[in-house]
Amino acid sequence: MTPGQRRWVFGLAVAGLAAFYLWGLSGLPGFGDYPGPYGFAILHLAVQQTNATGVVSAVNFDYRGFDTVGEEFILFAAAAGISVVLRRLRGERERSAIDEAADRDVPPTSGAVRMVALLFTGPVVVVGWWLASHAQTNPSGGFQGGVILATAFVLVYLAGEFMVLRRFSPVALTDAVEAVGAGGFAAIGVAAVPMGRAYLYDFLPLGQTPGAVSSSGTIALISFFVGLEVGAAFVLIVGEMLDQTLLIRGRDA
Amino acid sequence: MTAAVNAVHTPYTVPIGFMDALQITILVLVAAGATAVVLIRRPVHQVLALSVYGVLLAVLFLAFQAPDVTLSELTVGAVALPIILLLALAKVRKREE
Numbered sequence: 012m013t014p015g016q017r018r019w020v021f022g023l024a025v026a027g028l029a030a031f032y033l034w035g036l037s038g039l040p041g042f043g044d045y046p047g048p049y050g051f052a053i054l055h056l057a058v059q060q061t062n063a064t065g066v067v068s069a070v071n072f073d074y075r076g077f078d079t080v081g082e083e084f085i086l087f088a089a090a091a092g093i094s095v096v097l098r099r100l101r102g103e104r105e106r107s108a109i110d111e112a113a114d115r116d117v118p119p120t121s122g123a124v125r126m127v128a129l130l131f132t133g134p135v136v137v138v139g140w141w142l143a144s145h146a147q148t149n150p151s152g153g154f155q156g157g158v159i160l161a162t163a164f165v166l167v168y169l170a171g172e173f174m175v176l177r178r179f180s181p182v183a184l185t186d187a188v189e190a191v192g193a194g195g196f197a198a199i200g201v202a203a204v205p206m207g208r209a210y211l212y213d214f215l216p217l218g219q220t221p222g223a224v225s226s227s228g229t230i231a232l233i234s235f236f237v238g239l240e241v242g243a244a245f246v247l248i249v250g251e252m253l254d255q256t257l258l259i260r261g262r263d264a
Numbered sequence: 265m266t267a268a269v270n271a272v273h274t275p276y277t278v279p280i281g282f283m284d285a286l287q288i289t290i291l292v293l294v295a296a297g298a299t300a301v302v303l304i305r306r307p308v309h310q311v312l313a314l315s316v317y318g319v320l321l322a323v324l325f326l327a328f329q330a331p332d333v334t335l336s337e338l339t340v341g342a343v344a345l346p347i348i349l350l351l352a353l354a355k356v357r358k359r360e361e
Contacts, residue, residue, distance in 0.1 A: 065332075067332040068332075142335065150331035150332045150334075150335065151332070151335060152332065152335075154336060154339075155332075155335040155336055155338075155339050158339035158340060158343070158344055159339055161344070162339075162343055162344075162347075165347060245344060248348065249347060249348070249351070252348060252351035252352065252355070253351060255351070255355050256351050256354045256355045
Protein backbone atom coordinates (compact mmCIF):
# COMPACT_ATOMS: atom_id res chain seq x y z
CA MET A 12 0.00 0.00 0.00
CA THR A 13 1.42 3.35 -0.98
CA PRO A 14 1.60 6.22 1.57
CA GLY A 15 -1.10 8.02 -0.43
CA GLN A 16 -3.53 5.09 -0.15
CA ARG A 17 -2.73 4.71 3.50
CA ARG A 18 -3.60 8.37 4.06
CA TRP A 19 -6.92 7.82 2.33
CA VAL A 20 -7.78 4.83 4.56
CA PHE A 21 -6.77 6.84 7.63
CA GLY A 22 -8.85 9.82 6.51
CA LEU A 23 -11.91 7.62 5.93
CA ALA A 24 -11.52 5.99 9.34
CA VAL A 25 -11.18 9.36 11.07
CA ALA A 26 -14.20 10.76 9.23
CA GLY A 27 -16.27 7.71 10.16
CA LEU A 28 -15.20 7.84 13.80
CA ALA A 29 -15.89 11.59 13.99
CA ALA A 30 -19.35 11.12 12.48
CA PHE A 31 -20.30 8.36 14.93
CA TYR A 32 -18.79 10.26 17.87
CA LEU A 33 -20.69 13.48 17.09
CA TRP A 34 -23.87 11.46 16.50
CA GLY A 35 -23.42 9.86 19.91
CA LEU A 36 -22.74 13.21 21.57
CA SER A 37 -25.86 14.76 20.07
CA GLY A 38 -27.99 12.12 21.80
CA LEU A 39 -26.60 12.75 25.29
CA PRO A 40 -28.70 14.56 27.90
CA GLY A 41 -27.66 18.16 28.63
CA PHE A 42 -24.83 18.98 31.01
CA GLY A 43 -25.90 18.40 34.62
CA ASP A 44 -29.25 17.00 33.50
CA TYR A 45 -29.85 13.57 35.03
CA PRO A 46 -32.88 11.78 33.60
CA GLY A 47 -32.63 8.38 35.32
CA PRO A 48 -34.75 7.39 38.35
CA TYR A 49 -32.09 5.23 40.06
CA GLY A 50 -30.00 8.07 41.54
CA PHE A 51 -33.04 9.89 42.94
CA ALA A 52 -34.39 6.68 44.47
CA ILE A 53 -31.02 5.97 46.13
CA LEU A 54 -30.73 9.54 47.41
CA HIS A 55 -34.14 9.35 49.04
CA LEU A 56 -33.85 5.83 50.45
CA ALA A 57 -30.20 5.17 51.20
CA VAL A 58 -29.86 6.99 54.53
CA GLN A 59 -33.06 5.59 56.02
CA GLN A 60 -32.42 2.08 54.70
CA THR A 61 -28.76 1.72 55.66
CA ASN A 62 -28.07 4.48 58.25
CA ALA A 63 -24.97 5.32 56.18
CA THR A 64 -24.53 9.00 55.40
CA GLY A 65 -21.74 8.11 53.00
CA VAL A 66 -24.27 7.20 50.32
CA VAL A 67 -21.58 6.35 47.76
CA SER A 68 -20.27 3.71 50.16
CA ALA A 69 -23.82 2.46 50.70
CA VAL A 70 -24.05 1.94 46.93
CA ASN A 71 -20.56 0.40 46.64
CA PHE A 72 -20.74 -1.97 49.58
CA ASP A 73 -24.47 -2.69 49.85
CA TYR A 74 -26.76 -1.88 46.89
CA ARG A 75 -24.11 -2.76 44.29
CA GLY A 76 -21.93 -4.79 46.66
CA PHE A 77 -21.80 -7.66 44.20
CA ASP A 78 -20.02 -5.45 41.63
CA THR A 79 -17.51 -4.40 44.27
CA VAL A 80 -16.71 -8.05 45.09
CA GLY A 81 -15.79 -8.45 41.43
CA GLU A 82 -13.65 -5.31 41.45
CA GLU A 83 -11.88 -6.45 44.59
CA PHE A 84 -10.99 -9.77 43.01
CA ILE A 85 -9.65 -7.94 39.95
CA LEU A 86 -7.07 -6.32 42.21
CA PHE A 87 -6.49 -9.64 44.00
CA ALA A 88 -5.85 -11.38 40.66
CA ALA A 89 -3.57 -8.53 39.54
CA ALA A 90 -1.44 -8.80 42.67
CA ALA A 91 -1.27 -12.60 42.28
CA GLY A 92 -0.32 -12.19 38.63
CA ILE A 93 2.47 -9.74 39.46
CA SER A 94 3.81 -12.13 42.11
CA VAL A 95 3.93 -14.92 39.55
CA VAL A 96 5.37 -12.91 36.66
CA LEU A 97 7.97 -11.04 38.72
CA ARG A 98 9.35 -14.10 40.54
CA ARG A 99 13.03 -14.90 40.29
CA LEU A 100 13.52 -16.72 37.01
CA ARG A 101 16.04 -19.40 36.16
CA GLY A 102 19.31 -17.69 35.35
CA GLU A 103 18.53 -14.67 37.44
CA ARG A 104 20.18 -14.23 40.79
CA GLU A 105 19.38 -12.19 43.81
CA ARG A 106 22.04 -9.96 45.14
CA SER A 107 22.44 -7.95 48.29
CA ALA A 108 20.12 -5.00 48.70
CA ILE A 109 23.13 -2.86 49.49
CA ASP A 110 24.67 -1.56 46.30
CA GLU A 111 28.14 -3.09 46.06
CA ALA A 112 29.35 -1.39 42.91
CA ALA A 113 33.04 -0.70 43.50
CA ASP A 114 33.54 1.91 40.82
CA ARG A 115 31.00 4.45 42.01
CA ASP A 116 29.61 5.77 45.24
CA VAL A 117 25.93 5.22 45.76
CA PRO A 118 24.43 8.54 46.81
CA PRO A 119 23.04 8.02 50.30
CA THR A 120 19.46 9.00 51.03
CA SER A 121 19.52 12.66 51.96
CA GLY A 122 18.68 13.65 55.51
CA ALA A 123 15.82 15.80 54.26
CA VAL A 124 14.15 12.87 52.48
CA ARG A 125 14.56 10.63 55.54
CA MET A 126 13.16 13.34 57.80
CA VAL A 127 10.11 14.07 55.63
CA ALA A 128 9.40 10.37 55.13
CA LEU A 129 9.63 9.72 58.88
CA LEU A 130 7.43 12.72 59.67
CA PHE A 131 4.77 11.60 57.21
CA THR A 132 4.67 7.88 58.04
CA GLY A 133 2.60 8.24 61.23
CA PRO A 134 0.04 10.74 59.89
CA VAL A 135 -0.31 8.72 56.67
CA VAL A 136 -1.17 5.59 58.68
CA VAL A 137 -3.75 7.57 60.65
CA VAL A 138 -5.32 9.09 57.52
CA GLY A 139 -5.43 5.71 55.75
CA TRP A 140 -6.97 4.01 58.75
CA TRP A 141 -9.47 6.84 59.21
CA LEU A 142 -10.55 6.65 55.55
CA ALA A 143 -10.90 2.86 55.64
CA SER A 144 -13.02 2.97 58.80
CA HIS A 145 -15.28 5.92 57.91
CA ALA A 146 -16.79 4.76 54.61
CA GLN A 147 -20.25 4.78 56.25
CA THR A 148 -20.08 8.43 57.34
CA ASN A 149 -17.89 10.35 54.90
CA PRO A 150 -16.76 10.32 51.31
CA SER A 151 -14.05 7.73 51.87
CA GLY A 152 -13.73 3.98 51.92
CA GLY A 153 -11.57 0.92 52.12
CA PHE A 154 -10.09 1.34 48.66
CA GLN A 155 -8.73 4.86 49.19
CA GLY A 156 -7.72 4.10 52.77
CA GLY A 157 -5.95 0.91 51.70
CA VAL A 158 -3.86 2.63 49.04
CA ILE A 159 -2.88 5.37 51.51
CA LEU A 160 -1.94 2.75 54.13
CA ALA A 161 0.26 1.10 51.51
CA THR A 162 2.06 4.38 50.79
CA ALA A 163 3.10 4.40 54.47
CA PHE A 164 5.24 1.36 53.64
CA VAL A 165 6.77 3.18 50.68
CA LEU A 166 7.65 6.01 53.09
CA VAL A 167 9.34 3.45 55.36
CA TYR A 168 11.42 2.38 52.37
CA LEU A 169 12.31 6.01 51.60
CA ALA A 170 13.24 6.72 55.21
CA GLY A 171 15.31 3.61 55.70
CA GLU A 172 16.54 0.63 53.79
CA PHE A 173 14.85 -1.95 51.66
CA MET A 174 15.49 -4.53 54.37
CA VAL A 175 13.60 -2.38 56.90
CA LEU A 176 10.61 -2.43 54.55
CA ARG A 177 10.83 -6.22 54.29
CA ARG A 178 10.97 -6.51 58.07
CA PHE A 179 7.83 -4.36 58.33
CA SER A 180 5.98 -6.25 55.62
CA PRO A 181 7.14 -9.87 55.32
CA VAL A 182 5.71 -11.41 52.16
CA ALA A 183 3.96 -14.26 54.00
CA LEU A 184 2.18 -11.83 56.34
CA THR A 185 1.22 -9.48 53.50
CA ASP A 186 -0.16 -12.43 51.53
CA ALA A 187 -2.17 -13.55 54.56
CA VAL A 188 -3.60 -10.07 55.18
CA GLU A 189 -4.58 -9.77 51.53
CA ALA A 190 -6.29 -13.15 51.60
CA VAL A 191 -8.15 -12.30 54.82
CA GLY A 192 -9.29 -9.01 53.29
CA ALA A 193 -10.53 -10.54 50.04
CA GLY A 194 -11.99 -13.63 51.74
CA GLY A 195 -13.59 -11.52 54.51
CA PHE A 196 -15.60 -9.49 52.00
CA ALA A 197 -16.83 -12.61 50.23
CA ALA A 198 -17.54 -14.37 53.55
CA ILE A 199 -19.66 -11.47 54.86
CA GLY A 200 -21.72 -11.84 51.71
CA VAL A 201 -22.11 -15.59 52.16
CA ALA A 202 -22.96 -15.20 55.87
CA ALA A 203 -26.31 -13.68 54.93
CA VAL A 204 -27.34 -16.74 52.90
CA PRO A 205 -28.01 -19.23 55.78
CA MET A 206 -30.31 -16.56 57.28
CA GLY A 207 -32.45 -16.88 54.21
CA ARG A 208 -31.25 -13.56 52.80
CA ALA A 209 -29.66 -12.62 49.51
CA TYR A 210 -25.88 -12.62 49.08
CA LEU A 211 -24.37 -9.48 50.69
CA TYR A 212 -27.62 -8.63 52.52
CA ASP A 213 -26.85 -6.17 55.33
CA PHE A 214 -27.70 -8.46 58.28
CA LEU A 215 -25.94 -6.58 61.10
CA PRO A 216 -27.74 -4.05 63.34
CA LEU A 217 -27.74 -0.67 61.61
CA GLY A 218 -27.30 1.42 64.77
CA GLN A 219 -29.51 4.23 66.00
CA THR A 220 -28.02 7.39 64.47
CA PRO A 221 -27.34 7.76 60.78
CA GLY A 222 -23.78 8.91 60.30
CA ALA A 223 -22.37 7.35 63.48
CA VAL A 224 -19.20 5.31 63.00
CA SER A 225 -20.93 2.28 64.53
CA SER A 226 -23.91 2.53 62.16
CA SER A 227 -24.69 0.91 58.81
CA GLY A 228 -23.97 -2.75 59.69
CA THR A 229 -22.00 -4.66 57.10
CA ILE A 230 -21.09 -1.54 55.08
CA ALA A 231 -18.50 -0.46 57.68
CA LEU A 232 -17.23 -4.04 58.08
CA ILE A 233 -16.86 -4.60 54.33
CA SER A 234 -15.02 -1.29 53.96
CA PHE A 235 -12.59 -2.45 56.66
CA PHE A 236 -11.90 -5.73 54.84
CA VAL A 237 -11.52 -3.91 51.52
CA GLY A 238 -8.98 -1.65 53.24
CA LEU A 239 -6.99 -4.71 54.35
CA GLU A 240 -7.15 -6.29 50.90
CA VAL A 241 -6.22 -3.17 48.93
CA GLY A 242 -3.49 -2.08 51.35
CA ALA A 243 -1.85 -5.52 51.35
CA ALA A 244 -2.21 -5.85 47.56
CA PHE A 245 -0.41 -2.55 46.94
CA VAL A 246 2.32 -3.36 49.49
CA LEU A 247 2.79 -6.68 47.69
CA ILE A 248 2.90 -5.07 44.22
CA VAL A 249 5.33 -2.33 45.26
CA GLY A 250 7.44 -4.89 47.16
CA GLU A 251 7.66 -7.17 44.12
CA MET A 252 8.69 -4.25 41.92
CA LEU A 253 11.29 -3.09 44.45
CA ASP A 254 12.62 -6.69 44.47
CA GLN A 255 12.96 -6.53 40.71
CA THR A 256 14.65 -3.14 40.77
CA LEU A 257 16.98 -3.63 43.70
CA LEU A 258 17.68 -7.34 44.10
CA ILE A 259 17.14 -9.45 41.04
CA ARG A 260 19.80 -9.42 38.33
CA GLY A 261 19.87 -11.11 34.99
CA ARG A 262 22.65 -13.51 34.03
CA ASP A 263 24.67 -10.82 32.28
CA ALA A 264 24.31 -8.07 34.87
CA MET B 265 -32.70 38.43 41.84
CA THR B 266 -29.35 37.37 43.17
CA ALA B 267 -30.68 37.68 46.71
CA ALA B 268 -33.45 35.21 45.92
CA VAL B 269 -31.06 32.63 44.54
CA ASN B 270 -28.63 33.11 47.44
CA ALA B 271 -31.41 32.95 50.03
CA VAL B 272 -30.09 29.71 51.55
CA HIS B 273 -26.76 30.46 53.18
CA THR B 274 -24.62 27.52 54.09
CA PRO B 275 -20.93 27.54 54.94
CA TYR B 276 -20.46 26.36 51.35
CA THR B 277 -22.36 29.13 49.58
CA VAL B 278 -20.29 30.60 46.74
CA PRO B 279 -21.05 33.56 44.46
CA ILE B 280 -23.21 32.89 41.39
CA GLY B 281 -21.12 31.73 38.46
CA PHE B 282 -18.14 30.88 40.63
CA MET B 283 -18.54 27.11 40.24
CA ASP B 284 -18.97 27.45 36.46
CA ALA B 285 -15.78 29.51 36.25
CA LEU B 286 -13.94 27.01 38.46
CA GLN B 287 -15.14 24.02 36.44
CA ILE B 288 -14.22 25.61 33.11
CA THR B 289 -10.77 26.62 34.43
CA ILE B 290 -10.07 23.10 35.66
CA LEU B 291 -11.35 21.51 32.44
CA VAL B 292 -8.88 23.68 30.50
CA LEU B 293 -6.07 22.76 32.92
CA VAL B 294 -6.87 19.05 32.57
CA ALA B 295 -6.79 19.32 28.77
CA ALA B 296 -3.44 21.12 29.00
CA GLY B 297 -2.11 18.53 31.45
CA ALA B 298 -3.13 15.61 29.26
CA THR B 299 -1.49 17.24 26.24
CA ALA B 300 1.68 17.82 28.25
CA VAL B 301 1.82 14.16 29.33
CA VAL B 302 1.57 13.07 25.69
CA LEU B 303 4.10 15.61 24.39
CA ILE B 304 6.83 15.07 27.02
CA ARG B 305 9.30 12.55 25.62
CA ARG B 306 11.61 11.68 28.54
CA PRO B 307 9.99 8.86 30.52
CA VAL B 308 10.88 10.06 34.04
CA HIS B 309 9.65 13.58 33.31
CA GLN B 310 6.57 12.05 31.74
CA VAL B 311 5.79 10.08 34.91
CA LEU B 312 6.11 13.23 37.02
CA ALA B 313 3.81 15.09 34.61
CA LEU B 314 1.39 12.16 34.85
CA SER B 315 1.39 12.51 38.63
CA VAL B 316 0.59 16.24 38.37
CA TYR B 317 -2.11 15.37 35.83
CA GLY B 318 -3.55 12.93 38.40
CA VAL B 319 -3.81 15.78 40.92
CA LEU B 320 -5.52 17.98 38.29
CA LEU B 321 -8.04 15.21 37.56
CA ALA B 322 -8.68 14.84 41.29
CA VAL B 323 -9.41 18.59 41.57
CA LEU B 324 -11.70 18.25 38.54
CA PHE B 325 -13.69 15.51 40.25
CA LEU B 326 -13.88 17.62 43.41
CA ALA B 327 -15.19 20.60 41.43
CA PHE B 328 -17.86 18.31 39.96
CA GLN B 329 -18.92 17.21 43.47
CA ALA B 330 -17.52 13.69 43.47
CA PRO B 331 -15.31 13.59 46.59
CA ASP B 332 -15.14 9.78 46.64
CA VAL B 333 -13.74 9.67 43.13
CA THR B 334 -11.40 12.52 44.07
CA LEU B 335 -9.84 10.37 46.80
CA SER B 336 -9.50 7.36 44.49
CA GLU B 337 -7.91 9.48 41.76
CA LEU B 338 -5.50 11.12 44.23
CA THR B 339 -4.34 7.79 45.65
CA VAL B 340 -4.14 5.85 42.40
CA GLY B 341 -3.47 8.49 39.72
CA ALA B 342 -1.16 10.77 41.65
CA VAL B 343 0.64 8.27 43.91
CA ALA B 344 0.30 4.54 43.20
CA LEU B 345 0.58 4.58 39.40
CA PRO B 346 3.64 6.91 39.31
CA ILE B 347 5.39 4.76 41.97
CA ILE B 348 4.87 1.61 39.89
CA LEU B 349 5.96 3.35 36.67
CA LEU B 350 9.08 4.83 38.31
CA LEU B 351 10.06 1.40 39.67
CA ALA B 352 9.57 -0.16 36.23
CA LEU B 353 11.72 2.59 34.67
CA ALA B 354 14.45 2.02 37.28
CA LYS B 355 14.46 -1.71 36.45
CA VAL B 356 14.65 -1.14 32.71
CA ARG B 357 17.40 1.44 33.03
CA LYS B 358 19.50 -0.86 35.23
CA ARG B 359 19.32 -3.57 32.58
CA GLU B 360 20.51 -1.18 29.86
CA GLU B 361 23.67 -0.23 31.77
